[in-house]
Amino acid sequence: MRKQKVAIIGAGVVGASAAYFLSKEKEIDLTVYDESTGQGTSAAAGIISPWLSRRRNKKWYRMVKEGAAFYPNFLKEVMNDQPIPPSIYKKVGTLLFKKKEKHLYELQEIGEKRREDAPEMGELTVLSPKEIKEKIPIYTKEEKALWAEGGARVDGGKLVDLLLNKAAINGASFVPERVTLSQDGKDYIIHSSKGEERFDSVILAVSAWLPDLLEPLDYEVDIRPQKGQLVEVKLENTDTADWPVIMPQGEEDIIPFDNGHVMIGATHEDEAGYDLTFDEVILKEMIHKASQTFSTHFDEASIYAYRSGTRAYTSDYAPFFGQVPGADRLFTASGLGSTGLTAGPIVGKCLAQLVLNQEADLPLHDYPIEQYVQKK
Numbered sequence: 001m002r003k004q005k006v007a008i009i010g011a012g013v014v015g016a017s018a019a020y021f022l023s024k025e026k027e028i029d030l031t032v033y034d035e036s037t038g039q040g041t042s043a044a045a046g047i048i049s050p051w052l053s054r055r056r057n058k059k060w061y062r063m064v065k066e067g068a069a070f071y072p073n074f075l076k077e078v079m080n081d082q083p084i085p086p087s088i089y090k091k092v093g094t095l096l097f098k099k100k101e102k103h104l105y106e107l108q109e110i111g112e113k114r115r116e117d118a119p120e121m122g123e124l125t126v127l128s129p130k131e132i133k134e135k136i137p138i139y140t141k142e143e144k145a146l147w148a149e150g151g152a153r154v155d156g157g158k159l160v161d162l163l164l165n166k167a168a169i170n171g172a173s174f175v176p177e178r179v180t181l182s183q184d185g186k187d188y189i190i191h192s193s194k195g196e197e198r199f200d201s202v203i204l205a206v207s208a209w210l211p212d213l214l215e216p217l218d219y220e221v222d223i224r225p226q227k228g229q230l231v232e233v234k235l236e237n238t239d240t241a242d243w244p245v246i247m248p249q250g251e252e253d254i255i256p257f258d259n260g261h262v263m264i265g266a267t268h269e270d271e272a273g274y275d276l277t278f279d280e281v282i283l284k285e286m287i288h289k290a291s292q293t294f295s296t297h298f299d300e301a302s303i304y305a306y307r308s309g310t311r312a313y314t315s316d317y318a319p320f321f322g323q324v325p326g327a328d329r330l331f332t333a334s335g336l337g338s339t340g341l342t343a344g345p346i347v348g349k350c351l352a353q354l355v356l357n358q359e360a361d362l363p364l365h366d367y368p369i370e371q372y373v374q375k376k
């Protein structure tokens, strides 16, 4: 019997996760297309800690809560029960700061209620400055912070490499190109520099670029880009591998990785469109703020790299996924905003389940695509 030909356009965390799952299916012939300019996943800060958000959208919360819970078992499966490389994903805990100490205790109370159905959040404790210093020796301030034991950090770029590598071992093809899509009867046609290729099913995992891809098929898409910039500093002779993720008041989160590498950011720039240029003034200001709110050491650290990427938002900030209305076997997800790295693997799995005619792990009706993707 002829294999079902499936294409995935876009290999950020959503497309690469879908590729991993579909590549395991013997009756599927899978091709992945990705040209990674502007990719959110490889630019992302890498914080997996959705439980203490003040956001009230319950459907969004369910997606990110289940996304965070999904990570450890997903990676265990991807790694064939071998240890998960800590440079890709590590549960290091999260430290959350608030202007007023009483807000820490309020948040602790909210978190403890949420923990009833999110045990993966782990212990929630208000730490004294001394206890913070035990975890992060460079801490110089006198403020307390709320510690969430289950918080994790993930390197999006390395995660995608791992997933695509596994998909390739399972037989998937990868084409590193920007492509376009058209339809001919029941077939979808992908146009690349190699010519045209026909597919039975297509997943569009293209985040903020969904309007471009669906325009030739005459769809209007409620998605807009948001630029995010981050700066990576290196603290010399400092072991940062086990430091928790630090979330001070404001935009500047601090995400320590191995060998003294620490990410600081990110910006949320609504007017920048798909622009990716670095603004050194903004980035240096972020380092300075991190120094003021957490530790002066960041001002002294050397700048190692800048990162810039694009997030995708709907007009009401809600994510969606499903089959494109009126387009049989064309599936997509977008609008994952600033928590798409958290939700990405489970959303990618849901898209793979739709291709396989299975019920998705997340309830489709809570993320209604027809509100955001409409025929003109």
Ligand SMILES: Cc1cc2nc3c(=O)[nH]c(=O)nc-3n(C[C@H](O)[C@H](O)[C@H](O)COP(=O)(O)OP(=O)(O)OC[C@H]3O[C@@H](n4cnc5c(N)ncnc54)[C@H](O)[C@@H]3O)c2cc1C
Pocket: 009, 010, 011, 012, 013, 014, 015, 033, 034, 035, 036, 037, 038, 039, 040, 041, 042, 043, 044, 045, 046, 047, 048, 156, 177, 178, 179, 180, 205, 206, 207, 208, 209, 213, 227, 228, 229, 230, 265, 266, 267, 308, 309, 310, 311, 312, 334, 336, 337, 338, 339, 340, 341, 342, 343, 344
């Ligand atoms: C600076 C920054 C910090 C962030 N921090 C966090 C965080 O700490 N925690 C968290 O949970 N989330 C975070 N996010 C959000 C998260 O990164 C995104 O929501 C998530 O990565 C989106 O994944 P995706 O797979 O949908 O899209 P992307 O990762 O953007 O991937 C889409 C891919 O499709 C490709 N593509 C588009 N059009 C085409 C085409 N025509 N042909 C071929 N390829 C195409 C793109 O180039 C890209 O590679 C952050 C985002 C940014 C920008």
